[in-house]
Amino acid sequence: MTAVLNVSGVRKDFGDVPVLRGIDLQVSEGTVVALIGGSGSGKSTLLRCINLLEVVTDGVIRLDGEDITDPRVDADQVRRRIGVVFQSYNLFPHMSALRNVSLAPRVVGKLAKADAESRARELLARVGLADKANAYPDRLSGGQQQRTAIARALANDPRLLLLDEVTSALDPELVGEVLDLIKELKAQGMTIVMATHEMGFAREIADQVCFLDQGVVAESGPPEQVLGNPSSPRLRQFLSRVLRHE
Amino acid sequence: MSTQPSAAEGTVALSAVELDRRRYRRQRAWRSTAIAAVSTLVFAGVLLVAVTHAPGWEQVKSTYFSGSQFSDSFPRVLHGLWTNLRILAVAEAIILPVGLTVAALRTVKGAVFFPVRGILTVYVDVFRGIPLIVLLYLIGFGIPALGESWLPSSGITLGTVCLVLSYGAYHAEVFRAGILSVHPSQRAAARSLGLNHAQTMRLVVLPQAVRAVIPPLLNDFVSLQKDVGLVSILGVIDAVRAAQIDNYSTYNYTPYVVAALLFIVLAIPSARFADYMLARQIRRQQAGAVV
Numbered sequence: 001m002t003a004v005l006n007v008s009g010v011r012k013d014f015g016d017v018p019v020l021r022g023i024d025l026q027v028s029e030g031t032v033v034a035l036i037g038g039s040g041s042g043k044s045t046l047l048r049c050i051n052l053l054e055v056v057t058d059g060v061i062r063l064d065g066e067d068i069t070d071p072r073v074d075a076d077q078v079r080r081r082i083g084v085v086f087q088s089y090n091l092f093p094h095m096s097a098l099r100n101v102s103l104a105p106r107v108v109g110k111l112a113k114a115d116a117e118s119r120a121r122e123l124l125a126r127v128g129l130a131d132k133a134n135a136y137p138d139r140l141s142g143g144q145q146q147r148t149a150i151a152r153a154l155a156n157d158p159r160l161l162l163l164d165e166v167t168s169a170l171d172p173e174l175v176g177e178v179l180d181l182i183k184e185l186k187a188q189g190m191t192i193v194m195a196t197h198e199m200g201f202a203r204e205i206a207d208q209v210c211f212l213d214q215g216v217v218a219e220s221g222p223p224e225q226v227l228g229n230p231s232s233p234r235l236r237q238f239l240s241r242v243l244r245h246e
Numbered sequence: 247m248s249t250q251p252s253a254a255e256g257t258v259a260l261s262a263v264e265l266d267r268r269r270y271r272r273q274r275a276w277r278s279t280a281i282a283a284v285s286t287l288v289f290a291g292v293l294l295v296a297v298t299h300a301p302g303w304e305q306v307k308s309t310y311f312s313g314s315q316f317s318d319s320f321p322r323v324l325h326g327l328w329t330n331l332r333i334l335a336v337a338e339a340i341i342l343p344v345g346l347t348v349a350a351l352r353t354v355k356g357a358v359f360f361p362v363r364g365i366l367t368v369y370v371d372v373f374r375g376i377p378l379i380v381l382l383y384l385i386g387f388g389i390p391a392l393g394e395s396w397l398p399s400s401g402i403t404l405g406t407v408c409l410v411l412s413y414g415a416y417h418a419e420v421f422r423a424g425i426l427s428v429h430p431s432q433r434a435a436a437r438s439l440g441l442n443h444a445q446t447m448r449l450v451v452l453p454q455a456v457r458a459v460i461p462p463l464l465n466d467f468v469s470l471q472k473d474v475g476l477v478s479i480l481g482v483i484d485a486v487r488a489a490q491i492d493n494y495s496t497y498n499y500t501p502y503v504v505a506a507l508l509f510i511v512l513a514i515p516s517a518r519f520a521d522y523m524l525a526r527q528i529r530r531q532q533a534g535a536v537v
Contacts, residue, residue: 051438080440090435094453104439107449156440 010059037212043195083153143174163194326488345417405477424455464520
């Protein structure tokens, strides 16, 4: 069985600054991979490369076996197979929750307006926001905005969901509702790669945890091993810094 | 029982401190209004006395503020203004899409579009750089001089073309600023959903960009209203030209005062609308803040 996502030898330089120095990563169907690491370790850059928002400097990324880093591949086609949720939600402020979620099915999926909206209503119900369909983003709490963003990311029925520190901008009491939703998505079989600072959550939900450090996957494995019994001093140092506040 | 009439406070009585604060604010507001009113009246009075006591005042009064000349010229200048309004409507209807298209195309990335970006940059630089009156002379008299029968030769048409070329460049820059003001994360979000560049522009970036630039666009619009008067140099009988014709036959300048008043009346709705839109935008961005 081929992995849903296969990243091999990916490098990314910004000018003279190497951010990713050769990343290897395999994500099988229905699993959750958590990327951890300090700021600047390359977590977000890796996610942006996978979604083709950045052009890799070298290396290959395969989605369902297809080399998506090949310039002959239609990037828009690839992106609609990947859902992305951003740290600061990035909802479209001039559209209601319903239009935010129905936009991709209408424009990209070419569904009729009524079909796209009924699909969007289903998705909003799935994230527990059926009653907020007509609300604009500025009338929603952070947690509600992020759940709308998750519904939007699911609208194309993606093969892979990328979550970029989706709880980092939320008030502590709102983090739970978003994490519960992600747990549900995993239970439904979604394949997820997430950059996160929530170590407790990573331990609970991830099948594999990757510690990114200085642009490489410095340590990776099941959460008990990586988080419970870190082998490198840098990971131990990182964990002690993060966990002190948990 | 509250002494305040406000319904929002319900039955909760206000504290003595709050009542005192409100008394102070009311007092201060009343005092500021009074000071402003008195100082305005004094200033206006001084100005009035100064003007009416100037040595040439009697001469100015009969030349600029002649009642009979005013009522005589008013219908002709008003009729001329109708021409201004028609030119204004047609010009703005073309300028808006021209500006938006130029701005949108200037932000397209990719080497293939280099010639397009280059041409549009030259267009904006050239037509924003040429004074409108010079442009009117060049195009308004240059095009008919070519003697080609298929080219337009009427002053109204050529004047409108000049206004479109000049204000299209201004509008394009306003729209471009609006496009650049939309945060890149909005583009990232749209592209990550699989929308292509054009779809992202049309559905996500432009709606937000246009909303952001409505106040500056209205400002340009007010400016355009006045600049339409410049087409009079091409012989179009607009409000300015109509006033000029009367002035030439009577040596009285009251017709220009008529034109000035009519242009002001024309500008007020646009100016108030611009203020309203700006206030609405500020209200949205900082709901409830004091400063």
